[in-house]
Amino acid sequence: xxxxxxVVLLTLAIVLAVGSIVGCKKDKDREEIVLPTVVDQxxxxxxxxxxxxxxxxxxxxxxxxxxxxxxxxLRLVLEDGQSNPQIGVNAFQRLxxxxxxxxxxxxxxxxxxxxxxxxxxxxxxVLFTPIxxxxxxxxxxxxxxxxxxxxxxxxxxxxSFAIHGLGLTRVGLAVINNEAGPxxxxxxxxxxxxxxxxxxxxxxxxxxxxxxRTQVLKVRESNPEGVFLALTAKEAGTFIxxxxxxxxxxxxxxxxxxxxxxxxxxxxxxxxxLIFVAEGGDDGDPEYRDFALRYARRFASKPAMNALNGxxxxxxxxxxxxxxxxxxxxxxxVLYNTRNFRGVGGNLSFDENGDARKPLMLxxxxxxxxxxxx
Amino acid sequence: xLMAVGFSLMYATARFFNVAHGIIFTSxxxxxxxxxxxxxxxxxxxxxxxxxxxxxxxxxxELSIYRPLRRRSASALILLISSLGIYIALQNxxxxxxxxxxxxxxxxxxxxxxxxxGANMTTVQVLTVWVSVVLGIGLAxxxxxxxxxxxxxAVSNDRSLAELSGIESDRVxxxxxxxxxxxxxLAGILVSLDVDMTPTMGMAALMMAVVAVIIGGxxxxxxTALGALLLATAQHFGIWxxxxxxxxxxxxxxxxxFLLFRxxxxxxxxxxxxxx
Numbered sequence: 270x271x272x273x274x275x276v277v278l279l280t281l282a283i284v285l286a287v288g289s290i291v292g293c294k295k296d297k298d299r300e301e302i303v304l305p306t307v308v309d310q311x312x313x314x315x316x317x318x319x320x321x322x323x324x325x326x327x328x329x330x331x332x333x334x335x336x337x338x339x340x341x342x343l344r345l346v347l348e349d350g351q352s353n354p355q356i357g358v359n360a361f362q363r364l365x366x367x368x369x370x371x372x373x374x375x376x377x378x379x380x381x382x383x384x385x386x387x388x389x390x391x392x393x394x395v396l397f398t399p400i401x402x403x404x405x406x407x408x409x410x411x412x413x414x415x416x417x418x419x420x421x422x423x424x425x426x427x428x429s430f431a432i433h434g435l436g437l438t439r440v441g442l443a444v445i446n447n448e449a450g451p452x453x454x455x456x457x458x459x460x461x462x463x464x465x466x467x468x469x470x471x472x473x474x475x476x477x478x479x480x481x482r483t484q485v486l487k488v489r490e491s492n493p494e495g496v497f498l499a500l501t502a503k504e505a506g507t508f509i510x511x512x513x514x515x516x517x518x519x520x521x522x523x524x525x526x527x528x529x530x531x532x533x534x535x536x537x538x539x540x541x542x543l544i545f546v547a548e549g550g551d552d553g554d555p556e557y558r559d560f561a562l563r564y565a566r567r568f569a570s571k572p573a574m575n576a577l578n579g580x581x582x583x584x585x586x587x588x589x590x591x592x593x594x595x596x597x598x599x600x601x602x603v604l605y606n607t608r609n610f611r612g613v614g615g616n617l618s619f620d621e622n623g624d625a626r627k628p629l630m631l632x633x634x635x636x637x638x639x640x641x642x643x
Numbered sequence: 644x645l646m647a648v649g650f651s652l653m654y655a656t657a658r659f660f661n662v663a664h665g666i667i668f669t670s671x672x673x674x675x676x677x678x679x680x681x682x683x684x685x686x687x688x689x690x691x692x693x694x695x696x697x698x699x700x701x702x703x704x705e706l707s708i709y710r711p712l713r714r715r716s717a718s719a720l721i722l723l724i725s726s727l728g729i730y731i732a733l734q735n736x737x738x739x740x741x742x743x744x745x746x747x748x749x750x751x752x753x754x755x756x757x758x759x760x761g762a763n764m765t766t767v768q769v770l771t772v773w774v775s776v777v778l779g780i781g782l783a784x785x786x787x788x789x790x791x792x793x794x795x796x797a798v799s800n801d802r803s804l805a806e807l808s809g810i811e812s813d814r815v816x817x818x819x820x821x822x823x824x825x826x827x828x829l830a831g832i833l834v835s836l837d838v839d840m841t842p843t844m845g846m847a848a849l850m851m852a853v854v855a856v857i858i859g860g861x862x863x864x865x866x867t868a869l870g871a872l873l874l875a876t877a878q879h880f881g882i883w884x885x886x887x888x889x890x891x892x893x894x895x896x897x898x899x900x901f902l903l904f905r906x907x908x909x910x911x912x913x914x915x916x917x918x919x
Contacts, residue, residue, distance in 0.1 A: 315743035446888055473887050477847075479838035483882040503745050507838065510753040515763040531744055535839060537752035 301344045302337075302590050304329070304583065305364035306374040307385070312352025313477050314378055314501060316531060317400050317575045321376035322347065323568050324399075324579030327560075332583070338591035343583075350377040357381030361388060361396075371595045372397055372586055376579060379403025379449045386413050393597040395604065397586060399578035402526065404452025407622045412597060414604050414623040416578050416585070416614065420449060421456040423524040423546040424499060426629055428460035430544070431495060431522055434631075438466045441493035441519070443484065443508055445500050446473035453499035453524075469493040474504055485512050495520035502527050506535025513539035525549065525574050528632065528639055543634040544642060548627050549574040549614055552641070560613040574614065581612030644775045644871040645833075647852035648782060648864055649826030655799040655862035656819045659722040660853075663704055663729040664827050665845030666737075671697045671828030672835035672844075673737055676746050686750055694828050701824025704729065705817055730845070738842040747839045748832075767836045774833065775868075778826065783864045795819055799862055854898050860908030869909050873897070 306325065309318035325345055332343050348364060350357035357377050364373055365388070372395040375382055379401045389396035390410035397414045398406070404421035406413060431437045440461060444450045450473060458468050470491035472484040485508065488496060496512075496519045498505045505527045512518070513536075521543040528547055533540060550557035550572065560580065564572040572580075585607070589600045610617040615627040631642040650664050671693045678689035708725055717725075756763035786792035797805040798815045806812050831840075834848065851874065859870030874894060881893040901908060 311738065311743055475887050475890065477843070478887070478890075479834075479844070483879045484887060487883060506745075513753045514756045514765050516755045534747060535745060539753050 301342045302587075303344050303346050303368050303370065304372075304374060304586065304590065305346045305348070305368050305370050306376065307348050307350045307357055307360045307364065307381070308374075308376040309352045309357075309378060309381070310347070310349040312350075312378075313503070314352055314400075316502075316529070317573075318350075318376055320573045320575040321400050321579035323564070324572065324576035324581075325374070325376075325583050327564065327567065327576075328580045328583035328587075332587055338587055341591070343587055343590075345583075350375070350381050352378050352381070354381045354384035358384045358388065361385040365392060365394060371395060371590065371597045371600045374399070374582060374586070376400050376575070378447070379406055380447060382406055382413070383409060383448060386410050389413060393601075395597050395600045397582060397604075399582040400575045402524070403447075403449030404456060405448055407624050409623075411623075412601055414601075414619060416582055416612070416617055416625045416627075417574075418525070418548045418625050418627050418629060420499065420524055420526075421452055423548075423629065424453045424456035424497070425460045426546045427497060427522050427524065427544075428457045430546070430631060431461060431497070431520075432464050432466065435495065435520060435544075437495045437520065439469050439491075439493045439495075440466070440522070441469045441488040441491055441496045442471040443481075443488060443496055443498050443500060444471065444473055445504065446475045450499065457497055457499070474500060474508065476501065476504065479507060480511075481508050482511050482515070484508075485515060485517060489515065489517040493519055495522050498523040498527065500526065502529035502532035503535065506532040506540070509536040509539045509543070513537075520544075529573055530570070533634070533637060538637075540634045541636075545632055546629050547574070547632045547639075548625075548629055550577055554613075556611070557613045577612070577614035581610070581614050581617065584612065585610055585617070644855070644868050645778065645826045645830035646848050647855040647859070647867045647871050648779060649823035649830075650849070650852045651856040651859070651861055651863070651867045652782075652795070652826075653819055653823040654856065656795055657709070657722075657816055659719040659726070661726045661823075662723065662849065663726040663733075664823065664852075665849035666730045666733040667697050667701060667824045667827040667845075668831035668834075668848050669737060669840070669842060669845035670700065670733060671831040672748065672840040673741055673746070673842075675748050675832055675835070676741070676840065679748055686748065690832050693832060694825050697828030698821040698825045701820040702817055705820040709820075710813060710816070734842050734845065741842065743842060745839045745841055748835055749839070765837070767833065771833045771837070774829065778829070779864055779868055782822070782826075786864075791815075791818055851894070854894055856908075857898060858901050858908055860910040863908070863910035866908055866910030 308322055309315055329343050329345050337343055348360035350360055361373060375385055375396050375398045382398055382401045383405060385396055386409035389412045393412060395412050395414060400417055401415060402417050402420035404419055406415060407419055431440060442454055442457060444453050454471060462468060470488050472487055474481055474484060498508060505523055509521060523543060523545040525547045527545055550561060552558060561572055564576060589595060589603055604619055608618045618626045620626055632639050633642045646668060653661055674693035674696055675689045678684045678692060679686055709722060712722055712725060756765040786796055794810045794815050797810055798812050802812050855870040855874050856867055858873060859866030877893055877897055878890050881889050
């Protein structure tokens with residue numbers, strides 16, 4: 270048998286093999302409803318991604334236990350975004366071309382969301398994120414939605430409380446150095462400075478860096494009464510810890526992002542008294558308490574906000590996927606008209622930008638725990 | 644500085660960019676974490692075990708990967724790629740085993756540091772400075788005064804000539820890798836005590852170490868120490884005056900300046916082609 274014949278036969282064999290695999294997959298897809306998801310399973314915010322997946326997994330299991338969606342099993346298909354926009358976009362496009370879904374869940378950082386948003390808008394596929402809080406996501410396009418409250422509103426709420434609740438007149442800002450950073454600065458400063466108060470210093474902190482001592486010194490030298498941290502849990506914990514090491518103990522203010530054991534582990538007792546604006550479960554809500562109990566049994570920890578949002582996202586979107594002729598534009602229209610969806614993370618509505626409207630609350634770190642501020 | 648000195652020693656002798664040096668930095672910290680939090684050993688004992696293990700890992704990599712490749716006349720590029728593969732594989736093993744979240748080996752809560760000349764330094768930072776100075780001096784004495792130290796210098800100068808003189812270069816490489824790995828491991832443990840640990844921390848530390856070595860001059864311990872000091876000062880001065888987003892730019896501008904105007908670094912030797 271000559272070489273040409275061998276090559277031709279080998280090529281045919283590969284094509285047949287791939288075809289049968291794809292065919293089997295298509296058969297499998299016809300039995301199941303797929304919910305494609307890009308999630309940061311590795312990278313700086315891998316923990317947030319993991320929590321979101323925990324919540325989503327619980328929701329998928331519950332739906333399937335109750336008979337699925339119109340008799341079809343729901344299946345989560347995960348691709349790792351790695352907190353890298355380029356990789357996240359590739360993953361998004363791969364899911365788009367494999368499954369042609371009406372919606373793709375994207376549980377990644379804001380930078381990846383903003384990279385995927387133009388594709389979602391062009392292909393008219395809903396991009397739904399349960400974890401990105403960057404203020405710039407508000408204007409990411411008609412097909413971008415989130416059930417995570419924009420950090421813009423959290424920062425503005427925190428500024429308001431700093432004035433009316435704490436009577437602060439001089440505040441420093443420590444903000445994450447990424448696309449979302451300028452939005453947090455603008456949101457806080459707009460409220461705080463409008464009342465004649467002063468932002469004494471603004472420092473940017475690179476994600477993934479572990480030494481913020483120079484920035485801590487810079488803020489300390491500006492003599493603020495309080496410092497607003499628009500940072501992830503790890504960065505916030507590190508900033509607080511390194512402030513404690515030089516004896517700098519202002520009033521710490523922050524957002525939902527710091528509500529994590531990782532922050533408490535890093536900052537320790539130095540985080541006592543940290544006040545932050547939070548969305549998330551209310552212990553007074555029986556649905557949240559039931560979810561928290563089941564989550565604790567399954568994952569041996571209290572559910573973080575990302576887990577609540579991941580859970581709610583699946584319960585919100587799954588019924589829309591089951592509708593006859595479900596498409597991106599149809600899902601989009603339903604979401605825009607959603608009012609008071611009762612989720613474990615709070616009652617959810619969407620505004621004209623696809624941003625979540627949910628009740629916010631004030632929390633404080635007391636005796637090493639996150640408690641509601643009274 | 645410890646990381647940079649170890650890298651400098653290894654590069655001067657083995658003549659290739661060993662990316663796996665970065666994972667030794669990380670793995671030592673996680674070894675201490677495993678031994679303290681899961682087995683309950685005291686921090687000091689766990690650290691000593693981690694240092695010994697890291698030295699052994701360095702030797703193992705040399706014996707099982709780099710030496711066989713060298714014997715097959717592998718180029719420096721091949722050795723670099725193999726070390727990169729080792730780094731990626733081991734980093735992912737650490738991620739899988741321990742997770743990507745921040746782990747801590749700090750014994751106790753964050754505390755205000757000691758005031759020294761107007762600055763606040765934590766106990767770990769003071770310890771890091773002392774250990775770096777003592778080990779730097781110790782290594783310089785070792786290289787200058789001991790038989791093995793002289794052999795290492797001979798092999799880094801000219802391997803062929805050293806072998807002709809009866810020096811076993813394979814043995815020299817083994818000792819060099821062991822020393823460099825212990826230094827990287829110590830750096831990893833001290834850094835983790837200061838700023839906690841993540842699986843990806845090794846690469847950033849390695850890159851800074853490489854820049855410090857180039858600035859200081861390959862093979863020169865005082866040069867490497869000076870390079871590390873210059874780099875850290877410039878970075879933090881830049882953050883203070885301009886902003887943290889310029890930190891990496893400052894690092895690479897300094898590197899570029901040295902490569903253009905003083906490629907041998909502070910104390911490296913300028914090499915000229917011999918004219919025949």
